Amino acid sequence: MHNLLFRLDPALQQLLARAAELAPTVNATVWLVGGVVRDLLLELPIGRDIDLAVEGDVNQLAPLVAEAWGGHITARHPPFGTATIVVDQWLIDLAQTRTERYPRPAILPEVQPAPLALDLYRRDYSINAMAIRLAARDGQLLPMPLFDPLGGVADLAARRLRLLHDQSLRDDPTRLLRGARLASRLDLTPDRATAAQIAAALAAGYLALLTPERIQTELCLTLAEPDPAAVVALSDQWGMTEQLIPGLRWTPALAERLARYRNDEYGIAALAPAEMVMAGLLLYDLSDDELAMFLQRYHLPTTIRHLINDLVSLRRLTAALTAAASPSELDKLLQPYSVPAIAVLHFASNAPMQPAIARYLREWRSLRPPLNGDDLRALGVTPGPRLGQLLHELRAATLDGLITDRAAAEQWVRQQLANS
Numbered sequence: 317m318h319n320l321l322f323r324l325d326p327a328l329q330q331l332l333a334r335a336a337e338l339a340p341t342v343n344a345t346v347w348l349v350g351g352v353v354r355d356l357l358l359e360l361p362i363g364r365d366i367d368l369a370v371e372g373d374v375n376q377l378a379p380l381v382a383e384a385w386g387g388h389i390t391a392r393h394p395p396f397g398t399a400t401i402v403v404d405q406w407l408i409d410l411a412q413t414r415t416e417r418y419p420r421p422a423i424l425p426e427v428q429p430a431p432l433a434l435d436l437y438r439r440d441y442s443i444n445a446m447a448i449r450l451a452a453r454d455g456q457l458l459p460m461p462l463f464d465p466l467g468g469v470a471d472l473a474a475r476r477l478r479l480l481h482d483q484s485l486r487d488d489p490t491r492l493l494r495g496a497r498l499a500s501r502l503d504l505t506p507d508r509a510t511a512a513q514i515a516a517a518l519a520a521g522y523l524a525l526l527t528p529e530r531i532q533t534e535l536c537l538t539l540a541e542p543d544p545a546a547v548v549a550l551s552d553q554w555g556m557t558e559q560l561i562p563g564l565r566w567t568p569a570l571a572e573r574l575a576r577y578r579n580d581e582y583g584i585a586a587l588a589p590a591e592m593v594m595a596g597l598l599l600y601d602l603s604d605d606e607l608a609m610f611l612q613r614y615h616l617p618t619t620i621r622h623l624i625n626d627l628v629s630l631r632r633l634t635a636a637l638t639a640a641a642s643p644s645e646l647d648k649l650l651q652p653y654s655v656p657a658i659a660v661l662h663f664a665s666n667a668p669m670q671p672a673i674a675r676y677l678r679e680w681r682s683l684r685p686p687l688n689g690d691d692l693r694a695l696g697v698t699p700g701p702r703l704g705q706l707l708h709e710l711r712a713a714t715l716d717g718l719i720t721d722r723a724a725a726e727q728w729v730r731q732q733l734a735n736s
């Protein structure tokens with residue numbers, strides 16, 4: 317337990333040691349807290365987000381630390397005593413230890429400086445409420461005991477998800493989504509009281525009190541999870557997905573589609589951003605009305621809006637796509653839509669359609685005919701709509717394998733000119 321900090325990247329250890337040495341110069345104490353401590357205990361890889369709790373004045377400490385690290389402060393909220401420092405690959409958050417009071421459910425809390433023990437108590441789950449004080453000598457971190465007043469270690473050992481007080485989900489319903497992510501990622505089960513609180517919070521409709529932006533942030537974090545599908549499955553089991561995205565349900569069809577995406581037999585996954593494909597696959601079965609409501613409720617990035625609009629049109633094409641007799645026909649149908657949307661269609665399609673859509677994405681979509689506009693002009697085609705039409709037909713004939721090289725293409729053009 318004492319050696320936990322020594323599992324951190326040595327360069328990060330050096331930075332933390334420097335912060336520990338500077339803290340007493342402004343009468344502050346610095347603690348490593350939250351997810352990093354949890355993940356150190358679980359021997360999981362540590363990401364780039366590092367959280368430090370500061371007993372003392374962050375507004376004084378942050379500039380000193382940033383300068384000593386050769387990093388820079390990217391965000392700062394002096395009234396809240398928080399600052400974010402970017403240094404090397406890390407994003408290090410410094411936050412003054414505080415208590416929180418929620419005058420009304422689901423709004424941002426009023427905060428007040430407080431000792432670390434109270435700061436840990438305001439956190440979401442016991443496994444996220446552990447800390448290690450940072451102390452250093454001669455530029456090296458010293459081994460320090462884990463501070464675990466709320467029983468996080470025991471809960472981790474028992475794979476237990478446990479809220480810290482009984483108003484927690486009412487105060488901040490985003491903890492419901494955080495809980496589903498954590499439980500799914502770390503294979504945790506809510507203890508009896510927490511399970512009851514989750515059920516009660518959902519029954520009371522607390523999620524509806526959150527602004528769409530806050531829910532959306534959590535949904536994006538879900539999509540960025542190693543296994544977003546597992547989070548959706550668990551959220552549905554808790555009865556939560558229906559409140560977040562009406563129409564989204566964990567079904568065998570969805571599971572099968574996501575499994576197809578994981579297996580990625582045709583090497584399509586790398587062609588589009590994973591989060592876009594995942595979002596599309598999850599939303600694929602929602603009705604047009606449900607999708608319209610989803611678009612109305614959340615202020616989604618344009619890329620996702622386009623994706624959803626494309627999917628609404630694409631899934632209507634299933635019969636036409638199945639009937640398409642040649643690559644050029646398929647190309648004509650799919651050409652107006654974005655690659656991520658067609659990738660979603662690929663994974664959502666039945667087995668016989670998948671190879672053709674995959675070939676479209678991997679080869680046909682970007683296929684150029686052997687001749688371009690200049691070549692056509694050199695062959696005597698006058699610039700204008702006819703040239704565009706010939707190029708189009710040339711590409712279709714190339715797609716269908718009727719033209720395989722430049723010589724055949726030239727001959728084809730001459731023939732067209734002779735016929736016209």
Ligand code: ATP
Binds near residue numbers: 351352367444494
């Ligand atoms: P992850 O691995 O998902 O990034 P994390 O625990 O590091 O997990 P952060 O969102 O970076 O997640 O939060 C850092 C810490 O802040 C948490 O570990 C938890 O102690 C606390 N925290 C974050 N969000 C909340 C919240 N909504 N309510 C209470 N405490 C929170």
